[in-house]
Amino acid sequence: MSEELLINVTPQETRVATVENGMLMEVWIERVQKLGLVGTIFQGVVKRVLPGMEAAFVDIGLDKAAFLHVSDLAGAVQINDNGEKVSVSISRLLKEGQQIAVQVIKDPLGTKGARVTSVLTAPSRFLVMMPSESNIGVSVKIESEEERERLRSIVSEMREDESCGYIVRTAAEGVECDAIKSDMRYLAKVWAGLQARQKTAKPGEVIFHDLPLVLRTLRDIRGASTERIRIDSRETFRNSVAFSEEYVPELVNCIEHYPGERPIFDLHGIEDEIDRALNKKVLLKSGGYLIIDQTESMTTVDVNTGAFVGRNNLEETIFKTNLEAAQAIARQLRLRNLGGIIIIDFIDMQIVEHRRQVLRALEKALEKDHAKTQVSDVSSLGLVEMTRKRTRESLEQVLCSECPVCSGRGTTKTVETVGFEVTREIIRQVRQFDIESVTVLASTELVDWFTEERSDDLALLEDFVDVPIRWQGENFYMREQYDVVLK
Numbered sequence: 097m098s099e100e101l102l103i104n105v106t107p108q109e110t111r112v113a114t115v116e117n118g119m120l121m122e123v124w125i126e127r128v129q130k131l132g133l134v135g136t137i138f139q140g141v142v143k144r145v146l147p148g149m150e151a152a153f154v155d156i157g158l159d160k161a162a163f164l165h166v167s168d169l170a171g172a173v174q175i176n177d178n179g180e181k182v183s184v185s186i187s188r189l190l191k192e193g194q195q196i197a198v199q200v201i202k203d204p205l206g207t208k209g210a211r212v213t214s215v216l217t218a219p220s221r222f223l224v225m226m227p228s229e230s231n232i233g234v235s236v237k238i239e240s241e242e243e244r245e246r247l248r249s250i251v252s253e254m255r256e257d258e259s260c261g262y263i264v265r266t267a268a269e270g271v272e273c274d275a276i277k278s279d280m281r282y283l284a285k286v287w288a289g290l291q292a293r294q295k296t297a298k299p300g301e302v303i304f305h306d307l308p309l310v311l312r313t314l315r316d317i318r319g320a321s322t323e324r325i326r327i328d329s330r331e332t333f334r335n336s337v338a339f340s341e342e343y344v345p346e347l348v349n350c351i352e353h354y355p356g357e358r359p360i361f362d363l364h365g366i367e368d369e370i371d372r373a374l375n376k377k378v379l380l381k382s383g384g385y386l387i388i389d390q391t392e393s394m395t396t397v398d399v400n401t402g403a404f405v406g407r408n409n410l411e412e413t414i415f416k417t418n419l420e421a422a423q424a425i426a427r428q429l430r431l432r433n434l435g436g437i438i439i440i441d442f443i444d445m446q447i448v449e450h451r452r453q454v455l456r457a458l459e460k461a462l463e464k465d466h467a468k469t470q471v472s473d474v475s476s477l478g479l480v481e482m483t484r485k486r487t488r489e490s491l492e493q494v495l496c497s498e499c500p501v502c503s504g505r506g507t508t509k510t511v512e513t514v515g516f517e518v519t520r521e522i523i524r525q526v527r528q529f530d531i532e533s534v535t536v537l538a539s540t541e542l543v544d545w546f547t548e549e550r551s552d553d554l555a556l557l558e559d560f561v562d563v564p565i566r567w568q569g570e571n572f573y574m575r576e577q578y579d580v581v582l583k
Contacts, residue, residue, distance in 0.1 A: 099321045103310055104360050105329035110309050113366050116464075120369040122430050125494050126309040133200040134487045135306035137216060137290065138162075139297035142194045147187045153209075154198055157300025160209035164190075164198060168213035170228045197294055197303060203488050206392050218286045218304070221315050221343050222268035222276055223251070225283040229261035237266040250276055256284075267317070311339050314347060316466075322347070326354040373431050373491055380424055384417040388428060390492060394437040397425055401443060411450070414443045418454045426461030435467065435486020444478045455480065501574050509576055511545045518542070519557060521580050526561040531582045533564045538578040540569035 104111045107128070114122040126132060138156035145152045153161035166172045166186040173181050190196070202211035218225045232251050234244045247264045250273045255262065268276060290304045297303050306312060310332055314325075325347065327333040333353040340347045354360050361367050372378075378386040380402070387398040399421040401413060425440060440458075445451050451474050458480070462469045468485040475481065498504040509517075522534055536543075546554055547567055558565050 098323050100323060101313065101317075101325040102354075102360050102363065102366065103313075103325065103327040103329075103332065105310070105327065105332045110332075111361070112309060112313050113361065113364075115364050115366075118364060119427075120364060120366050120431060121427060121464075122433075122466075123366075123370060123373075123491060124309060124313070125491075132309075132488055133203050133210060135200065135219065135304075136302060137197055137199045137304040138212075139294065139299055139301050139303055140196050140198045140212070141299040142190050142192055142196060145187055145190050145192060147185060150186050152186060152190050154196065154212060155299065156198065156200075156210070156212065158204065158210065160204060162198065162200070162210040162212040163208070164212050164214065168201070168211075168215060170214045195299060197297075199304075201487065205486070205489060205493070216290075217263075218283050218290065219265075219306070219315075220279040220283050220286075222265055222271060222279045223283060224263040224265060225280075225287060226261040226263065227259075227287055230259050231261045232264070233262070234264045235266040235268075238264075238269050240269075243269060247276075251280075254280055310336055314340055314344055317344070317347065322350060325351045326360060327351065328354045328356075328360040369431070370491070370495075373428070374496060378424060378428060380417070380420050382417060382420055384421065386421060386424060386428070388432070388434075390432075390434060390490060394439060395434045397428075397438065397440045399440070399442050411446060414445055415447070415450045415454070418442045418445065418450075419457050422454055422458040423461050426458060426465065429462075429469075429484055430465055430467075432491045433488065434490055435484045438482045438484060440480040440482065442474075442478065442480060501576075511542055511575065514538075514542055514576055514578065515546055515550065518546075518578050518580070521578075522557065522565065523561060525580055525582055526563055529582060531563060533566065533583045534561075535566045535568060535581040535583065536578060537568050537570050537573065537581065539573040539575050540571060541575055542578065543567045543569040 098117055100115045102113045102115060104113075109128070110126045112122075112124045113120055140154040140156040140162065143153045143155045143161050150166040152164045154164050156162050166183070166189075169186060169189060171189055172184055172186070174184055196214055197216060198212035198214050199216050200210045201213050204210045215226065215228050218227075232248050232255075234247055238244055238247070247268055251262050251264060254273070254277050262280075264276075286304075293303045307315060310327070314336060325336070327336060330353055333351065336351055337348060340351060359367075376387055376389060378388060380386070384402045385400055387400070389396045389398075399418060401417050421442065428434070429438065442454060445454065455471070455474060459471055462471065465484070467487075469482060471480065471482040473480075499506075502508045518536060518538065522536070525531070525534070554565070
């Protein structure tokens with residue numbers, strides 16, 4: 097698999113696209129006015145403690161208070177006199193008005209504030225430092241047990257403070273101990289600076305901020321599959337080379353400056369791919385299609401055969417459509433950055449072996465995903481339930497806002513429905529007040545429908561209320577907007 101990164105930089109926005117074998121797989125967008133907060137450490141103030149939920153709301157200087165659950169609170173699990181682990185109530189650990197350093201683990205999403213933890217961490221190229229933990233973990237992506245033990249022993253021997261824990265990242269697979277030791281020294285400096293800032297920080301101030309998007313991407317690149325990194329900003333190119341020379345030397349030769357007049361995101365039709373990723377419908381090469389619906393609580397994916405009729409029999413047609421859909425779904429989850437609960441409605445398959453193969457195809461396609469996923473078996477209703485770790489907003493949430501016409505419903509009322517609403521409102525007002533005339537301000541579409549297509553109904557309405565009705569079309573009114581003015 098060949099992988100290429102295309103990086104588009106403007107003063108207001110940075111975009112990073114991951115292209116695998118010529119196909120767009122991921123897009124990351126960071127805007128100056130709306131930087132991602134995951135990994136940022138704030139000095140917060142506890143606003144409310146909710147013992148019934150075992151949670152607290154912490155003011156970190158954002159519009160909405162952050163949510164801190166007891167499971168994300170340092171010291172929530174303690175060892176009693178018998179050597180047993182016991183959970184401590186959040187009301188014993190936190191009080192209203194108490195200052196506490198917290199780290200964002202989930203950006204604010206929709207109506208929800210950020211989710212935070214008091215178990216602070218600091219990431220580097222190969223390690224994640226956990227000063228409040230003592231254990232040493234190794235990424236599950238490193239499958240070799242021998243390599244896992246080698247890395248665990250290196251970190252264990254080199255750490256100076258045994259009360260400080262580490263997580264060994266996937267990028268550390270196969271690296272020499274000197275590189276890991278260098279990372280540990282770097283993290284020690286970061287942590288020392290963080291502690292110094294915490295002592296003088298005021299509530300709502302940032303104590304630690306992760307690297308900007310481009311440098312964070314370079315730091316987190318895993319494996320040797322990345323062949324080329326093209327950047328269309330000369331300044332960002334220089335900064336990236338300098339950063340790579342110090343922290344990721346194996347990437348230096350891969351980084352190129354793109355001076356072309358053609359926009360860099362036009363090289364693989366990325367702009368068009370991004371636009372398609374905002375549509376509900378995803379066409380499959382066979383003629384089938386997916387319908388992807390994203391809601392606040394979950395995402396649903398419906399698989400349909402569409403125009404694909406197959407060559408042999410119905411079961412074989414369904415099987416092939418589902419196999420192709422499994423690959424497409426894994427790609428769309430990454431491309432759209434969909435997270436949380438995901439329900440997939442594959443086309444019903446009668447043969448058990450076909451179900452197993454489709455599920456295996458989905459799991460195999462998800463192995464390339466950087467986000468943690470968990471897939472369940474096919475349910476009795478033929479649905480596949482899965483989760484994908486969600487930390488940042490989806491592509492749709494970043495690029496789109498609620499429709500002002502339908503208010504997010506996805507549909508609008510018909511002209512006829514709105515017309516009958518206006519009729520009922522006129523009758524209601526006439527019966528309630530003693531009036532001489534009525535003026536209706538509405539969209540030109542609604543006025544034309546009433547005065548042209550339903551002119552007979554309009555005459556009957558005037559006879560019924562015994563009041564003259566004047567209609568005035570307003571170009572800036574949406575279909576569902578209207579005002580009934582009495583005189």
